[in-house]
Amino acid sequence: MSPAHAYTVDPKRLEGVTDQPLFKAAGRVADRMGVRAFAIGGHVRDLLLGRPCKDIDIVCEGDGIAFAEAVAKELDAGPVHVFKNFGTAMFTLRQAQGDMEQIEFVGARKESYSRNSRKPEVAPGTISDDQQRRDFTINALAISLNAPDRGQLVDPFNGVEDLRKGIIRTPLGPDVTFSDDPLRMLRAIRFATQLGFFIDVPTFEAIQRNAERLDIISAERIHTELNKIILAPVPSVGFKLLLNSGLLVRFFPEMVDLLGAEEKAGIGHKDNFYHTIQVLDNVAAHSDDLWLRWAAVLHDIAKPRTKRFEPGRGWTFHGHEDKGARMVPGIFRRLKLPLDEKMKFVQKLVALHLRPIALTKEEVTDSAVRRLLFDAGEAIDALMILCKADITSKNEAKKKRYLANYAVVMQKLREVEEKDRVRNFQPPITGEDIMRAFNITPCKAIGDIKTVIKDAILDGKIHNDRQQAWQLMVEEGRKLGLTLSPGMEGPTKA
């Protein structure tokens, strides 16, 4: 059977790895201290797969903190950051290419969990105890660093075989592994999505059985894994697994609500869950921006709440873009995602996602295009990527028409932006100008005049230029009963 994933596993890639200064130094120190030490986990996995990897984990049978300090000293590196509570320590090293890498040290341990407590009892253990408490066989691989068997792979659970076949499988019985730390269920799906691996059937069935246990995991740990799924090359793979495992509903029920296609009077609508993840894949093919990808996830999130069957019209989802934008903060807050300008960006894209295509319904006027540019601002490129990704129709004729419309809007956007520069709209007349021209202090009239000028520019009544805007300001001020100060008939220097 040839593997479904895109990696070739080559043990030759491990050759010479332990000759690297870090591993050599760690080996020397370990020999001197009389402890066994190993490179372990994700780094070893990624070496075998030929994948880039930023951080390195080293485990020793003994005191991991003391070992870290001795290795740092040996390398003249540091400072060493110690995390006493976790029994771990780390320092950073500059690689040959100049990048910094993080080296994390831990003492080998065995953990036992009791059903009533989430905190494991941790006791010092051997390398094989330590490998058993790892999440997956492919993450439990270790390379010996001590002189006698330096470079030797320690693979008690056939992790290399699973890497070759592209299989995610727990080292112990999956129910034990998942109930000890339910986050591992999410990690299984994350690795399957990132690597294009298959989750072994007993492992997947255990996820389905234990899905509820995810409720004890913090939102931060959940969103870290979720973001990695969203950033994967084909994120829909992860969302299907999240859905089918029963994990998605535990932390993102709004998304599960998108599932299903209702039919009435012979008229159906598309399944918005599968549509959404298709849009996400389409966006992923064009952008690695996490927040643009989040906008894809959320663009139709309010469809279930706005869905109506209107006789004669069929299914409608009026206002789902605005309602969806209003749902964003609640979802971000619950998942403890940032509530800053990143969230605002996602909200903006959700709110505007229908606008570019709506433009093509009638003749595309310059002023409608200017309005769109003004409302989207810096987010216009992202919005257009989302908008194109949203064209998922299976009807080829329809799809062709939408794509043609999309091209028309893109062309118009370019023309109008070149002419009127509204993307980063800076009003040609400031509040200061208005106050000086009419010798007034801050008041409502200033805002009103600015709005009239902005609308006139967006509607194409005047150009985005100071001379014309000044004239309009003078006229508007007069209408409002303001008196122009002497010498203010024409624009002063901006």
Ligand code: ATP
């Ligand atoms: P990446 O760095 O790409 O996220 P990784 O496998 O290196 O992947 P880390 O979170 O860096 O993941 O963890 C390093 C190693 O620690 C893993 O390879 C695994 O052996 C172990 N590990 C991490 N989290 C868990 C967990 N929740 N349960 C068991 N073992 C874990």
Ligand code: MG
């Ligand atoms: Mg790692």
